[in-house]
Amino acid sequence: xxxxxxxxxxxxxxxxxxxxxxxxxxNVMSIEGFQQLDALIDAALVDEAVKGIVLTSGKAxxxxxxxxxxxxxxxxxxxxxDPAKSIFEGIMQIHTILRKIERAGMDDKNKGGKPIACVxxxxxxxxxxxxxxxxxxxxxxxxxKAKIGLPEIMVGIFPGAGGTTxxxxxLGAMAASPFLLEGKLVDPKKAxxxxxxxxxxxxxxxxxxxxxxxxxxxxxxxxWDAKGYKMPGGAPYHPAGFMTFVGASAMVHGKTKGVYPAxxxxxxxxxxxxxxxxxxxxxxxxxxxxxVLLNPSSSAMIRSLFINKEALEKGANRPDVPDQKVxxxxxxxxxxxxxxxxxxSAMAGIEVVLLDQSLEAAEKGKAYTASYMDxxxxxxxxxxxxxxxxxxxxxxxxxxxxxxxxxxxxxxxFEDPKVKAEVTRKVLEHVGEDCIFATNTSxxxxxxxxxxxxxxxxxxxxxxxxxxEKMMLVExxxxxxxxxxxxAKALDFVRQIRKTPIVVNDARFFYANRCIIPYINEGIRxxxxxxxxxLIENAAKLVGMPLGPLQLVDETSIDLGVxxxxxxxxxxxxxxxxxxxxxxxxxxADEGRLGRKANAGFYDYDExxxxxxxxxxxxAKYPVAEAQPSLIExxxxxxxxxxxxxxxxxxxxxxxxxxxxxVGAILGWGFAPWSGGPxxxxxxxxxxYAAERCDQxxxxxxxxxxxxxLLREMGDEGEGFYERFTAPQDAAA
Ligand code: NAD
Numbered sequence: 001x002x003x004x005x006x007x008x009x010x011x012x013x014x015x016x017x018x019x020x021x022x023x024x025x026x027n028v029m030s031i032e033g034f035q036q037l038d039a040l041i042d043a044a045l046v047d048e049a050v051k052g053i054v055l056t057s058g059k060a061x062x063x064x065x066x067x068x069x070x071x072x073x074x075x076x077x078x079x080x081x082d083p084a085k086s087i088f089e090g091i092m093q094i095h096t097i098l099r100k101i102e103r104a105g106m107d108d109k110n111k112g113g114k115p116i117a118c119v120x121x122x123x124x125x126x127x128x129x130x131x132x133x134x135x136x137x138x139x140x141x142x143x144x145k146a147k148i149g150l151p152e153i154m155v156g157i158f159p160g161a162g163g164t165t166x167x168x169x170x171l172g173a174m175a176a177s178p179f180l181l182e183g184k185l186v187d188p189k190k191a192x193x194x195x196x197x198x199x200x201x202x203x204x205x206x207x208x209x210x211x212x213x214x215x216x217x218x219x220x221x222x223x224w225d226a227k228g229y230k231m232p233g234g235a236p237y238h239p240a241g242f243m244t245f246v247g248a249s250a251m252v253h254g255k256t257k258g259v260y261p262a263x264x265x266x267x268x269x270x271x272x273x274x275x276x277x278x279x280x281x282x283x284x285x286x287x288x289x290x291x292v293l294l295n296p297s298s299s300a301m302i303r304s305l306f307i308n309k310e311a312l313e314k315g316a317n318r319p320d321v322p323d324q325k326v327x328x329x330x331x332x333x334x335x336x337x338x339x340x341x342x343x344x345s346a347m348a349g350i351e352v353v354l355l356d357q358s359l360e361a362a363e364k365g366k367a368y369t370a371s372y373m374d375x376x377x378x379x380x381x382x383x384x385x386x387x388x389x390x391x392x393x394x395x396x397x398x399x400x401x402x403x404x405x406x407x408x409x410x411x412x413x414f415e416d417p418k419v420k421a422e423v424t425r426k427v428l429e430h431v432g433e434d435c436i437f438a439t440n441t442s443x444x445x446x447x448x449x450x451x452x453x454x455x456x457x458x459x460x461x462x463x464x465x466x467x468x469e470k471m472m473l474v475e476x477x478x479x480x481x482x483x484x485x486x487x488a489k490a491l492d493f494v495r496q497i498r499k500t501p502i503v504v505n506d507a508r509f510f511y512a513n514r515c516i517i518p519y520i521n522e523g524i525r526x527x528x529x530x531x532x533x534x535l536i537e538n539a540a541k542l543v544g545m546p547l548g549p550l551q552l553v554d555e556t557s558i559d560l561g562v563x564x565x566x567x568x569x570x571x572x573x574x575x576x577x578x579x580x581x582x583x584x585x586x587x588x589a590d591e592g593r594l595g596r597k598a599n600a601g602f603y604d605y606d607e608x609x610x611x612x613x614x615x616x617x618x619x620a621k622y623p624v625a626e627a628q629p630s631l632i633e634x635x636x637x638x639x640x641x642x643x644x645x646x647x648x649x650x651x652x653x654x655x656x657x658x659x660x661x662x663v664g665a666i667l668g669w670g671f672a673p674w675s676g677g678p679x680x681x682x683x684x685x686x687x688x689y690a691a692e693r694c695d696q697x698x699x700x701x702x703x704x705x706x707x708x709x710l711l712r713e714m715g716d717e718g719e720g721f722y723e724r725f726t727a728p729q730d731a732a733a
Contacts, residue, residue, distance in 0.1 A: 009050055
């Protein structure tokens with residue numbers, strides 16, 4: 001058993017328990033960890049020489065990063081046929097340990113309680129903040145980089161080790177809601193002003209040790225354990241509290257559309273818990289937590305948004321070649337994408353040469369970084385020094401000679417193969433032989449573009465999404481001849497700018513656009529069929545898509561749709577399947593309804609550009625049919641067109657790893673995050689049912705829903721994607 005916790009008692013009677021997970025940069029809580037902490041607390045409580053206890057971390061910049069997810073997997077496994085029972089019991093054991101800390105021997109009338117303080121040298125997340133919440137006083141170091149909070153909701157669960165109950169009782173439901181419902185994280189100073197922690201100081205360990213010696217008995221009684229406790233802001237039966245919960249319930253439902261089980265379960269735990277004594281509230285919290293952990297959506301979200309996202313960021317699919325960290329990047333084209341790529345590179349401390357056709361255009365691209373930083377300064381998220389540091393790394397130029405010394409080029413000029421080929425050739429005259437050349441094209445085949453280079457093994461696609469500074473996914477595309485060093489370079493660059501990469505092979509629209517275009521097209525196709533546009537849009541949102549297909553096409557613009565349709569038709573000839581879609585799109589373009597940028601599209605917009613209702617004029621051309629499909633039918637059409645494209649991408653070898661398919665879908669185009677991604681969604685449905693649904697949809701709407709052979713075979717064998725394509729440890733969440 002590895003030693004996670006150690007205890008030392010000084011001459012004055014302060015027992016300092018230090019948490020130091022071996023081999024990890026940040027502490028994570030394991031089953032052994034809980035057992036050791038429990039045993040040390042027991043020992044300290046019975047030891048007459050101990051007057052007070054201080055819990056701290058052996059890691060310099062952090063207290064703890066959270067729970068080792070194997071804890072939950074183990075609880076589930078131990079349950080055999082009855083995982084709910086063993087998960088519930090496991091959670092109740094954690095409650096017992098934390099409650100012991102909170103009560104600190106107070107229940108033993110002969111002895112009285114001992115003060116327990118917690119010291120946060122830095123970051124304290126998840127269970128790493130739930131443990132401090134059970135202590136009597138929390139001291140944090142003045143460490144502006146530290147993040148404190150309960151981010152569980154972001155990965156589809158909620159704080160289930162008492163954090164939900166304790167924080168809502170400490171702050172009141174309203175004040176706790178940004179931390180519980182949005183997973184808001186704050187630095188120590190903000191944590192203090194929000195009431196999450198008690199003190200921020202230079203030497204929190206010394207302050208905590210002094211405090212436990214000086215504490216009064218009253219200091220160690222939590223408000224909810226004192227007589228007459230009232231929930232701040234009012235409990236549900238109080239008129240003010242009642243209004244809070246009515247509002248919160250509406251807000252949660254408005255935001256989650258009812259598809260995220262964790263948010264609803266957490267709100268129920270807070271509401272029901274507020275009506276009963278504290279210990280009963282913990283039991284209620286444990287029941288809801290068990291319910292959420294057993295929901296397939298939560299497991300899929302944890303797997304994609306936490307485990308696999310992190311694995312990809314750490315280089316799960318990186319070829320085994322030496323470090324390729326980028327020192328100096330050349331960005332070609334200072335338009336929308338080039339300016340964004342420059343900004344994120346400079347913010348990561350990379351030297352950037354930004355080149356455009358004129359110095360003026362290049363300077364304009366550089367100015368984007370300045371205005372972005374100015375906005376950050378106004379919101380106190382950046383400083384003048386940071387702005388200067390970023391700007392000092394950027395050289396705006398129209399002179400190719402300035403690119404000399406760049407070890408990576410990212411090309412983001414016009415989407416025209418001739419222009420791209422010309423700049424590629426010019427660049428290669430000025431950079432060293434080792435330089436990797438990447439293109440940010442969204443539609444042109446990488447293998448074709450690589451022909452302009454005399455070393456196609458050093459040519460690759462690095463496809464950013466817009467806006468670059470906000471979108472977390474970067475799609476790396478290997479051309480036929482792309483070599484491993486180019487892949488490693490792209491991955492190391494993406495890691496430097498702190499984004500999440502997926503690596504795919506070269507094919508029309510790569511992966512993300514290949515799946516999202518059919519979604520838009522299916523929505524437009526339904527308009528032509530007479531499906532009520534509001535039904536299409538709401539069906540999409542109610543199944544967890546961030547934007548309905550018609551809103552999405554308004555955002556990306558109708559003329560881009562026209563351009564893509566024409567190019568695809570030219571490339572595919574008779575096999576082109578989307579004539580019905582084009583009819584609507586071309587007509588919208590003729591009507592001048594080009595989308596948000598024209599203040600007119602499938603939606604109306606006011607003069608300030610604010611989106612209004614769906615455009616009524618659409619019905620004159622495409623009347624709404626009398627018989628309307630069911631909500632689920634519309635939702636299945638919208639989801640199946642996307643996920644079948646993902647399965648085809650896997651079958652064709654465009655995708656090499658389903659983890660990338662799932663993570664890429666959520667981060668790249670917002671595919672219903674509650675599902676864990678397209679492959680996770682199909683696993684939740686079950687392959688056999690999914691194949692059957694394909695047959696029904698094909699019979700009703702056509703071959704685009706034809707069941708891929710792979711899915712059919714898996715359906716026949718009763719196999720899931722995560723069972724078939726990943727190692728057992730990656731399949732379980
Ligand atoms: P943009 O029109 O905003 O910018 C292109 C820039 O390239 C302009 O500043 C232009 O002056 C410059 N340029 C053109 N020819 C040049 C040359 N010969 N030498 C130097 N500079 C030249 O376009 P954008 O939206 O930034 O897109 C750029 C690339 O990124 C395209 O390949 C596009 O397909 C791709 N892309 C765009 C998006 C998006 O959402 N806009 C998303 C992903 C990828």
